[in-house]
Amino acid sequence: xxxxxxxxxxxxxxxxxxxxxxxxxxxxxxxxxxxxxxxxxxxxxxxxxxxxxxxxxxxxxxxxxxxxxxxxxxxxxxxxxxxxxxxxxxxxxxxxxxxxxxxxxxxxxxxxxxxxxxxxxxxxxxxxxxxxxxxxxxxxxxxxxxxxxxxxxxxxxxxxxxxxxxxxxxxxxxxxxxxxxxxxxxxxxxxxxxxxxxxxxxxxxxxxxxxxxxxxxxxxxxxxxxxxxxxxxxxxxxxxxxxxxxxxxxxxxxxxxxxxxxxxxxxxxxxxxxxxxxxxxxxxxxxxxxxxxxxxxxxxxxxxxxxxxxxxxxxxxxxxxxxxxxxxxxxxxxxxxxxxxxxxxxxxxxxxxxxxxxxxxxxxxxxxxxxxxxxxxxxxxxxxxxxxxxxxxxxxxxxxxxxxxxxxxxxxxxxxxxxxxxxxxxxxxxxxxxxxxxxxxxxxxxxxxx
Ligand SMILES: Nc1nc2c(ncn2[C@@H]2O[C@H](COP(=O)(O)OP(=O)(O)OP(=O)(O)O)[C@@H](O)[C@H]2O)c(=O)[nH]1
Ligand SMILES: [Mg+2]
Numbered sequence: 547x548x549x550x551x552x553x554x555x556x557x558x559x560x561x562x563x564x565x566x567x568x569x570x571x572x573x574x575x576x577x578x579x580x581x582x583x584x585x586x587x588x589x590x591x592x593x594x595x596x597x598x599x600x601x602x603x604x605x606x607x608x609x610x611x612x613x614x615x616x617x618x619x620x621x622x623x624x625x626x627x628x629x630x631x632x633x634x635x636x637x638x639x640x641x642x643x644x645x646x647x648x649x650x651x652x653x654x655x656x657x658x659x660x661x662x663x664x665x666x667x668x669x670x671x672x673x674x675x676x677x678x679x680x681x682x683x684x685x686x687x688x689x690x691x692x693x694x695x696x697x698x699x700x701x702x703x704x705x706x707x708x709x710x711x712x713x714x715x716x717x718x719x720x721x722x723x724x725x726x727x728x729x730x731x732x733x734x735x736x737x738x739x740x741x742x743x744x745x746x747x748x749x750x751x752x753x754x755x756x757x758x759x760x761x762x763x764x765x766x767x768x769x770x771x772x773x774x775x776x777x778x779x780x781x782x783x784x785x786x787x788x789x790x791x792x793x794x795x796x797x798x799x800x801x802x803x804x805x806x807x808x809x810x811x812x813x814x815x816x817x818x819x820x821x822x823x824x825x826x827x828x829x830x831x832x833x834x835x836x837x838x839x840x841x842x843x844x845x846x847x848x849x850x851x852x853x854x855x856x857x858x859x860x861x862x863x864x865x866x867x868x869x870x871x872x873x874x875x876x877x878x879x880x881x882x883x884x885x886x887x888x889x890x891x892x893x894x895x896x897x898x899x900x901x902x903x904x905x906x907x908x909x910x911x912x913x914x915x916x917x918x919x920x921x922x923x924x925x926x927x928x929x930x931x932x933x934x935x936x937x938x939x940x941x942x943x944x945x946x947x948x949x950x951x952x953x954x955x956x957x958x959x960x961x962x963x964x965x966x967x968x969x970x971x972x973x974x975x976x977x978x979x980x981x982x983x984x985x986x987x988x989x990x991x992x993x994x995x996x
Pocket of ligand 1 (some may be wrong): 774775795816899
């Protein structure tokens, strides 16, 4: 990672555009000197106190100085809160650069916090997740990770591993003393405990991943059953065109919505039937493609009309997929009994017009995806972390097998090697032993000023 940390960096930390307040952030060895030049102030700033000053000759602003190491980056940091005008903020930034700072790269403030040991890698990743959060649950989960839930869970597993490794190494190094620093049963017990703890962490990973990454729910069905109406009702906005003409929707329409805390990309598709023209044919083929990439398919049928061959075809085609059958238009007189669908367990009755049943549908979506239990956010959510903890667990499983064999000294060495592997994987999570390209890739995702 080719960042120099000797430079003082500066960036606009608030989003592009106009707002009540905008913030310019400066960090590095010369941050306070830059603030002096910007404000023309000769007396020292009071640390962590808001100071009103005219900045860069353009605007009155609030200047706050944080001294190293007690700052976001661990370096001297100056935050300048001015009026949220892009012109003003740019002028302050240009003045900061003229005073000796350079423009910060994306994520460089957080990168420095990581380098200076203010936060570890999962916490840095949590900063990006928090900024990107779409649902309150996503924000809460990211904020817990930033607080250090995962950091602490990994650290305590790692401490236990370290302890076990130290004892085993002593046994291996002094085999002639005829003294085992650690009894085989004790190794087995410690390994079982470690396996239990990594297992508990991983048990939450599927739900964690769903919360972090969100999911794709695709609405399919024959024309005119009310797919676009349902899409609009769930999105809370009239995004897709609704008409009584079958074959209204031609293209995919997507919207990101919050379904019971899950960030959900909802996709409306063209009605599935033998297409009447080339445009519709393309729409139908896109609908099939979208279905293939879905975490969950909502198959919509119309309760007020007899089931048609096209309905049966969609129901048959999606049988093997993770799906819910949405029986729509229940505000109208029903034309067929629900029993005729066979497995009633996967049905939800709704009206896209009156919104009846939509709450139930939202809950059923979460249940169908095993994403329930949303009260306590899981500690592990990120594929990178999940893959590494799985790797650690595999190494521990190997160690447990080796520890189970009766051949004393030899198995101790095998156990040791496996425990070292497990440790390496965990240290790659926290960033203590993470390849530079992985670190660079993580910070590339950040926005400038973060
Ligand atoms: N009474 C009633 N009418 C509905 C309901 N849902 C949809 N409709 C009506 O059914 C017709 C078709 O609705 P759309 O949402 O366009 O149906 P679609 O499945 O998207 O149709 P295509 O895009 O053509 O495949 C419209 O006239 C809607 O107003 C419902 O729950 N109750
Ligand atoms: Mg439609």
